[in-house]
Amino acid sequence: MMKILCIGALSVASLYYAQSFPASAIPENLKKNADAVIRKDFTIIQINKIDDIRYQFYTVTTVLNKDGDSDAQVYIPYEKGNSISDVKVNIYDESGKKIKSYSKSDFGDFANNNQGTFYSDNRVMALSYTPTQYPYTIEFSYQIGEENTVFLPDFVPFKATNISLEEAQMKIINKSGIELKTKTYPSKYNYTSVIESDNAGEKTYTYKNVPAIDDAFLLPQPVKILPKVSFALTKFNLEGKQGSLTNWSDFGSWYYNSILQPVSLSTPAIKAEVAGLNLQGTTEEKVKKLYQYMQTKTRYIFVALGIGGWQPMLPDEVQKKGYGDCKGLTNYMKTLLDEAGIPSYYSVINSGSSPVSFDKDFPKMGGNHVILMIPTEKGNIWLENTSQQIAFNHLSYSTTDRNVLSIRKNGIELIDTPVYTADQSKEKQSLKIKLNEDNSISGEGNFSYTGIQYDNNMVLAAMSPKEKNEAIKNLLDVLHFEKIEMKNFLNDKDNAIAKFDLDFKANNYSKNAGSSMIFRAVPIYSNTIYKTDENRELPFELRQSFEDEYEISFAIPKNYKIDELPDNVAINSEFGIYKLNFVKNGEELKVSRAIKINKGLYPKEKYNDYVNFRKKTINIDNSKILISKI
Numbered sequence: 001m002m003k004i005l006c007i008g009a010l011s012v013a014s015l016y017y018a019q020s021f022p023a024s025a026i027p028e029n030l031k032k033n034a035d036a037v038i039r040k041d042f043t044i045i046q047i048n049k050i051d052d053i054r055y056q057f058y059t060v061t062t063v064l065n066k067d068g069d070s071d072a073q074v075y076i077p078y079e080k081g082n083s084i085s086d087v088k089v090n091i092y093d094e095s096g097k098k099i100k101s102y103s104k105s106d107f108g109d110f111a112n113n114n115q116g117t118f119y120s121d122n123r124v125m126a127l128s129y130t131p132t133q134y135p136y137t138i139e140f141s142y143q144i145g146e147e148n149t150v151f152l153p154d155f156v157p158f159k160a161t162n163i164s165l166e167e168a169q170m171k172i173i174n175k176s177g178i179e180l181k182t183k184t185y186p187s188k189y190n191y192t193s194v195i196e197s198d199n200a201g202e203k204t205y206t207y208k209n210v211p212a213i214d215d216a217f218l219l220p221q222p223v224k225i226l227p228k229v230s231f232a233l234t235k236f237n238l239e240g241k242q243g244s245l246t247n248w249s250d251f252g253s254w255y256y257n258s259i260l261q262p263v264s265l266s267t268p269a270i271k272a273e274v275a276g277l278n279l280q281g282t283t284e285e286k287v288k289k290l291y292q293y294m295q296t297k298t299r300y301i302f303v304a305l306g307i308g309g310w311q312p313m314l315p316d317e318v319q320k321k322g323y324g325d326c327k328g329l330t331n332y333m334k335t336l337l338d339e340a341g342i343p344s345y346y347s348v349i350n351s352g353s354s355p356v357s358f359d360k361d362f363p364k365m366g367g368n369h370v371i372l373m374i375p376t377e378k379g380n381i382w383l384e385n386t387s388q389q390i391a392f393n394h395l396s397y398s399t400t401d402r403n404v405l406s407i408r409k410n411g412i413e414l415i416d417t418p419v420y421t422a423d424q425s426k427e428k429q430s431l432k433i434k435l436n437e438d439n440s441i442s443g444e445g446n447f448s449y450t451g452i453q454y455d456n457n458m459v460l461a462a463m464s465p466k467e468k469n470e471a472i473k474n475l476l477d478v479l480h481f482e483k484i485e486m487k488n489f490l491n492d493k494d495n496a497i498a499k500f501d502l503d504f505k506a507n508n509y510s511k512n513a514g515s516s517m518i519f520r521a522v523p524i525y526s527n528t529i530y531k532t533d534e535n536r537e538l539p540f541e542l543r544q545s546f547e548d549e550y551e552i553s554f555a556i557p558k559n560y561k562i563d564e565l566p567d568n569v570a571i572n573s574e575f576g577i578y579k580l581n582f583v584k585n586g587e588e589l590k591v592s593r594a595i596k597i598n599k600g601l602y603p604k605e606k607y608n609d610y611v612n613f614r615k616k617t618i619n620i621d622n623s624k625i626l627i628s629k630i
Helices: 002-017 066-072 248-263 268-276 283-297 315-321 326-339 451-456 458-462 465-475 604-621
Strands: 036-049 052-063 074-079 083-092 098-103 108-111 122-127 136-146 163-174 180-185 195-199 202-210 228-233 235-238 241-244 345-349 369-376 379-383 403-408 411-416 426-435 441-450 480-492 497-507 511-513 516-520 540-542 546-555 560-564 569-573 576-585 588-597 600-602 624-629
Touching: 036 066, 052 066, 074 083, 074 136, 083 122, 228 235, 241 248, 248 403, 248 411, 268 315, 268 326, 283 326, 283 369, 283 379, 315 326, 326 345, 326 369, 369 403, 426 451, 441 451, 451 458, 451 497, 451 546, 458 465, 458 480, 458 497, 465 480, 540 604, 569 604, 576 604, 600 604
Parallel strands: 036 163, 426 546
Antiparallel strands: 036 052, 052 136, 074 122, 083 098, 083 136, 108 122, 163 202, 180 228, 195 202, 235 241, 345 369, 345 403, 369 379, 403 411, 426 441, 441 497, 480 497, 511 516, 516 624, 540 600, 546 588, 560 624, 569 576, 576 588
16 A cells, blocks of 8 residues: 555656746735745645554745745654655746755754753754745645654644635545544634545545735634644554544543553652641642742753653653653642642643634544643632742633643543633732923832733743833833833732832923923823724634723822813723723822723624724823913
8 A cells, every 4th residue: 555655646746746836827816915825735644554644745835025934934843763755845936937956865854942952852854945036936745654643634724824825635545444533613704615525435625715814903813713624533553552532531541541640650759748848728728839849949841752742751850850841840740749649630731822622522632731730629720830930820821711631540521721800810000100390200100910911920020120120111111211110029929919019200291381281191001003994804802801900199290280180981892891080189180090801702893893992992091181380
């Protein structure tokens, strides 16, 4: 069968390579919003046995401008033991004339490292090409064989914005005798659809003429817009470990016994560690003490060794070396809890800024991150084990509002991670502002952040005082700071609250109008530019709920009086609420401002309504107050 596949592949490749791909042949609708156009993307997958799979890849990509270079990178990810053959690369100019050819010997071979220092069996062959003109076209093909059959790729038109597709085809030839399960997920927005055919056991899937998705403001990730087809063999191999994927229960048992159990080994040193902490109190108190202890003695380093990069380091290695990746650190934390007699569950998750969950009805190997879940009578405790700074029982925006594969001895349980409400993701800002006659202001501020807004401020925790000052100056750049100093930064890791104080002076805050001064009601506000779009083609996503509460106290100069105040304002919208209130007390003016935003995936027809809501809030933030000399 292998000989038949290779002969067929060479014939197909020869047919493809005989074609010409002038840029002028690209349909106009595929050039719109596109930095690159995938002319052809053909994949043939032949499954020979449970531990023998062959891939043939053939792509032709025309790069229209410099921003499209990254969409046509030529590289082959692989692991030691994979067989790579028939590597060919041709470069064509705008007219379709060949200007350069490359073979396998022209590729460099590197550790597949995009996360800093780590240990890995993952490698990548890569070809460096510097274009001299645009547009240009890259034609690229290769074959690769491997023994791991658990990672069948999804079939999607493309994975990024500003790239379009002429034609893509995936053909799966299953000679293994193992059942191949497939599931098609249509586009919720009818963006395009897949054409399916099945001929004598050969399944073929095709996309044609798919326009680019423009990288518009508040756009959902392409995975939420485009269709896809998923594949999974009911029996598979991973580094010599064979298992079943007929349901989540079978897969979970295999995962537990083949991947986790062999490395779930405690040691006398780990037992002594836990005993030395003298744990007392409630389950939550014990877990917190263990977790914060683990944070102080470990750091994150990516490691992709052991059963295809999916098996954690031994707890003993993490304990001795003081580092690990999400798998190793989570496994080590789980072992500490085991020694304390506290059950916990290794949980695989899809980490990313836009939530992606596992399909409860279609079991498939997946996920890109691991966290830990501890059930208690008061609810689940969730531990992110890769950060030395993150608070106890707090998950960041990249792991909330989706499900996990919680690995159990007898299977997998799909469990939802928490969702932070607007009230739980709050910024509180208290400012005392002194207005000066030279149009400057002197101020003191107290700031606190919870939930998702806590995450946004975690980057400050590791900064020096000078770096903190520079970071906050850039963040609050609506003010023209003469000086600024952050003080008393606190990362409250018990309660997931970030706090700090500010002292500052800013120039040109007010403007003179004869013997009067005019200044805006809200000193620090969002200066995001919102633009309406009458031709919005896709929905928009508000990825997180949040709430801001500002209390601002203005002290006006002596010999001045408050002449004019804006009216109090309250706006209610399906996207959130906004309030601005004024209270005058002699020479002091108090301004209260609150905004709440509701997360959600909203239809394109409501986009301009949202933009107008946010424009209105910014305009009101800029409401003017008039004070005059007495």
